[in-house]
Amino acid sequence: MVACECKCGEDELTKQLEKIIDQYRGQPTGLIQVLTRAQELIGYLPRWALIMIAEGLGLSLQEVYGVVTFYAFFSLIPRGRHKISVCAGTACYVKGTKMVLKTLREAIGIKPGQTTPDSRFTLEIVRCIGACGLAPAMIIDGKDVHGRLEPEQIPAILEQYA
Amino acid sequence: MQEVLKVREGVPSATCKAHIMVCGGQGCISSKCGEVVDALKESLNKNGLTEQVRIILTGCMGPCDMGPVAIVYPDATFYRRLRPKDAEAIVEEHIMKGAPVQRLLYRAPGAKEPTPCIHDIDLFKKQQKIVLRNTIYIDPLSIEEYIGRDGYAALAKVLTQMTPAQVIEEVKKSGLRGRGGAGFSTGMKWGFTAAAPGTPKYVVCNGDEGDPGAFMDRSVLEGDPHSVIEGMAICGYAIGAEQGYVYVRAEYPLAIQRLSYAIEKAREYGLLGKNIFGTSFNFDIEIRIGAGAFVCGEETALLASIEGKRGEPRPRPPFPAQSGVWGKPTVINNVETWANIAPIILKGADWYASIGTEKSKGTKVFALAGRINNTGIVEVPMGITLREIVYEIGGGIPRKKQFKAVQTGGPSGGCIPAEHLDTPIDYDSLGALGAIMGSGGMIVMDEDTCMVDIAKFFLDFVVDESCGKCSPCRIGTKRMYEILDRITNGQGREGDIELLSELATTIKNTALCGLGQTAPNPVLSTIRYFRDEYEEHIKERKCRAGVCELK
Ligand SMILES: Cc1cc2nc3c(=O)[nH]c(=O)nc-3n(C[C@H](O)[C@H](O)[C@H](O)COP(=O)(O)O)c2cc1C
Numbered sequence: 126m127v128a129c130e131c132k133c134g135e136d137e138l139t140k141q142l143e144k145i146i147d148q149y150r151g152q153p154t155g156l157i158q159v160l161t162r163a164q165e166l167i168g169y170l171p172r173w174a175l176i177m178i179a180e181g182l183g184l185s186l187q188e189v190y191g192v193v194t195f196y197a198f199f200s201l202i203p204r205g206r207h208k209i210s211v212c213a214g215t216a217c218y219v220k221g222t223k224m225v226l227k228t229l230r231e232a233i234g235i236k237p238g239q240t241t242p243d244s245r246f247t248l249e250i251v252r253c254i255g256a257c258g259l260a261p262a263m264i265i266d267g268k269d270v271h272g273r274l275e276p277e278q279i280p281a282i283l284e285q286y287a
Numbered sequence: 288m289q290e291v292l293k294v295r296e297g298v299p300s301a302t303c304k305a306h307i308m309v310c311g312g313q314g315c316i317s318s319k320c321g322e323v324v325d326a327l328k329e330s331l332n333k334n335g336l337t338e339q340v341r342i343i344l345t346g347c348m349g350p351c352d353m354g355p356v357a358i359v360y361p362d363a364t365f366y367r368r369l370r371p372k373d374a375e376a377i378v379e380e381h382i383m384k385g386a387p388v389q390r391l392l393y394r395a396p397g398a399k400e401p402t403p404c405i406h407d408i409d410l411f412k413k414q415q416k417i418v419l420r421n422t423i424y425i426d427p428l429s430i431e432e433y434i435g436r437d438g439y440a441a442l443a444k445v446l447t448q449m450t451p452a453q454v455i456e457e458v459k460k461s462g463l464r465g466r467g468g469a470g471f472s473t474g475m476k477w478g479f480t481a482a483a484p485g486t487p488k489y490v491v492c493n494g495d496e497g498d499p500g501a502f503m504d505r506s507v508l509e510g511d512p513h514s515v516i517e518g519m520a521i522c523g524y525a526i527g528a529e530q531g532y533v534y535v536r537a538e539y540p541l542a543i544q545r546l547s548y549a550i551e552k553a554r555e556y557g558l559l560g561k562n563i564f565g566t567s568f569n570f571d572i573e574i575r576i577g578a579g580a581f582v583c584g585e586e587t588a589l590l591a592s593i594e595g596k597r598g599e600p601r602p603r604p605p606f607p608a609q610s611g612v613w614g615k616p617t618v619i620n621n622v623e624t625w626a627n628i629a630p631i632i633l634k635g636a637d638w639y640a641s642i643g644t645e646k647s648k649g650t651k652v653f654a655l656a657g658r659i660n661n662t663g664i665v666e667v668p669m670g671i672t673l674r675e676i677v678y679e680i681g682g683g684i685p686r687k688k689q690f691k692a693v694q695t696g697g698p699s700g701g702c703i704p705a706e707h708l709d710t711p712i713d714y715d716s717l718g719a720l721g722a723i724m725g726s727g728g729m730i731v732m733d734e735d736t737c738m739v740d741i742a743k744f745f746l747d748f749v750v751d752e753s754c755g756k757c758s759p760c761r762i763g764t765k766r767m768y769e770i771l772d773r774i775t776n777g778q779g780r781e782g783d784i785e786l787l788s789e790l791a792t793t794i795k796n797t798a799l800c801g802l803g804q805t806a807p808n809p810v811l812s813t814i815r816y817f818r819d820e821y822e823e824h825i826k827e828r829k830c831r832a833g834v835c836e837l838k
Pocket residue numbers: 464465466467468469470471473493494495496497498581582583584585586587619620621622624726800801802
């Protein structure tokens with residue numbers, strides 16, 4: 126175990142991560158499933174977790190990084206408490222993504238890919254959340270879809286996420 | 288069980304007075320159908336009707352823009368734009384007194400009277416549902432209800448009455464072509480895989496649905512997951528596979544959740560696992576989660592991703608039929624393709640082949656979005672015209688704006704202008720127009736959309752999503768993007784259109800996978816039909832839609 130010095134104070138998390146890894150121990154093919162669940166657990170994929178995962182599945186750390194950086198879904202840096210994903214798929218684009226982004230940027234003062242200084246929000250752009258019928262749409266925390274967006278509604282929506 | 292289900296087709300039942308089916312698809316969830324359900328429950332409770340009226344959450348019913356929507360059986364009354372405060376009226380006036388609540392009914396544009404019964408509404412009448420046969424009738428979490436609508440009967444039929452070769456022959460004869468985009472004959476694909484040397488074999492469902500603007504696969508996975516499981520099991524028997532994988536993107540948590548539940552239930556009922564229907568056939572399915580890269584929808588990339596690797600395409604041949612998951616023969620089909628299988632087996636290839644056009648059989652599910660009145664999911668027979676979809680089913684363009692184009696096939700597709708609205712929709716006619724069927728996303732654009740800007744939008748998407756493995760795609764699309772960016776900024780130059788066309792041809796001919804090979808299509812088709820808009824941008828520094836800020 127090379128990773129012990131980096132995970133002080135992470136005891137509970139490491140235990141839970143071990144459990145996730147256990148299901149796929151020694152099986153490199155489970156990598157994406159483990160990464161997905163690890164990110165669900167921790168919120169992002171810190172280096173110590175990647176080291177544990179690499180060891181557990183029998184991969185090199187390099188191979189794990191190769192996969193993590195390929196997929197947009199994985200994040201190597203901590204994110205805010207709430208993740209706002211603005212849809213920039215075709216339907217939403219045609220119906221006003223630009224305006225949604227502009228209003229959001231004015232309201233929380235950051236660009237896509239950034240996190241607010243108080244760690245409240247992370248803003249990102251995604252390609253279609255499958256709610257195209259309600260375009261323009263955004264999804265918060267990966268589960269709350271807000272559709273038929275008008276600029277005036279945005280402040281009230283943000284207020285729901287402290 | 289049977290009793291309960293009959294109610295929904297209008298047959299009165301002794302056990303239940305009525306069923307209220309509330310749409311539980313993603314669109315309606317975000318329009319807060321949950322609160323409507325709570326209010327309905329409360330109201331039923333208050334009136335002592337909890338035992339007599341069932342509330343069922345279904346998958347997407349189609350008209351997402353009207354959400355939350357609900358259907359009340361036995362009379363199949365369709366309600367739209369429901370608010371929690373409407374619950375009381377539905378229970379007290381409709382359920383108790385038999386008088387549908389007028390103000391919540393659908394009213395066709397221009398009509399004086401509302402149309403209460405869903406089967407009388409034009410929007411639904413024009414459709415023919417095979418893939419979506421169950422979505423307005425069942426609770427996706429109930430395997431009993433799926434079985435009650437002939438679910439798993441096709442699987443039983445193939446296992447007990449048909450040889451694998453007969454199953455493949457039936458699928459071939461039906462004329463079914465893959466719904467994931469390319470439109471290759473499904474039966475032939477199965478045949479190649481069955482004949483390929485090597486064991487074990489695998490069955491894969493492509494549920495990546497990376498096309499922006501498309502959401503039909505998700506609506507099938509969420510609304511009728513068993514139909515996909517059954518189709519895959521039938522294929523497993525036909526090609527001699529015992530293991531299937533469904534690849535679903537992580538952005539679809541509800542689809543993953545409902546599908547996992549369905550797989551578990553199918554196992555409990557002995558419809559997945561060992562010795563299915565008491566035969567020697569074993570088959571099981573695992574879910575693999577995709578992590579958000581468009582290129583992972585490409586079949587060879589998807590297979591790499593299932594193996595836990597970076598989802599990068601590789602050259603074909605060998606095709607997955609020869610060398611798929613773990614290098615073994617593999618059938619990979621799209622979600623919608625899978626959902627077609629059980630009805631083909633049950634009703635026969637001839638029935639299926641009687642629907643659609645000569646070379647495109649059956650129905651196609653489209654996701655209608657953009658500047659159109661009725662957005663949502665529709666399923667229509669192949670050969671219907673675009674005009675029928677846009678105006679009769681889609682209800683036309685809002686705010687009296689002028690129709691400009693329909694974009695089909697996402698980043699691999701093209702735009703179809705007004706002069707071709709009467710083209711029948713099938714694989715070949717769309718191809719001839721420089722568009723493609725693709726997976727079925729249809730984005731309607733009106734006069735406020737700038738076609739040069741849209742071309743730039745798709746190029747931006749492709750530049751972002753290119754895996755970078757081969758240079759025509761990695762570098763070529765970037766150059767195209769830069770030129771388009773210049774044109775939309777007012778820096779366009781004489782000769783830019785020619786330069787774009789030349790780059791497009793080179794990329795099409797030299798890119799390794801379908802993503803690069805089709806990436807120039809949106810540019811080519813907008814140049815073909817809207818060349819004057821390009822020229823206005825370049826020569827007059829003018830954007831007639833007022834979208835581009837030309838300096
Ligand atoms: C860049 C790219 C993305 C694709 N994305 C998808 C997708 O999201 N879903 C899908 O079913 N097919 C997708 N395809 C097509 C698949 O490669 C494959 O042809 C299809 O899954 C085969 O199934 P079918 O025969 O049932 O259509 C994509 C192809 C390319 C080139």
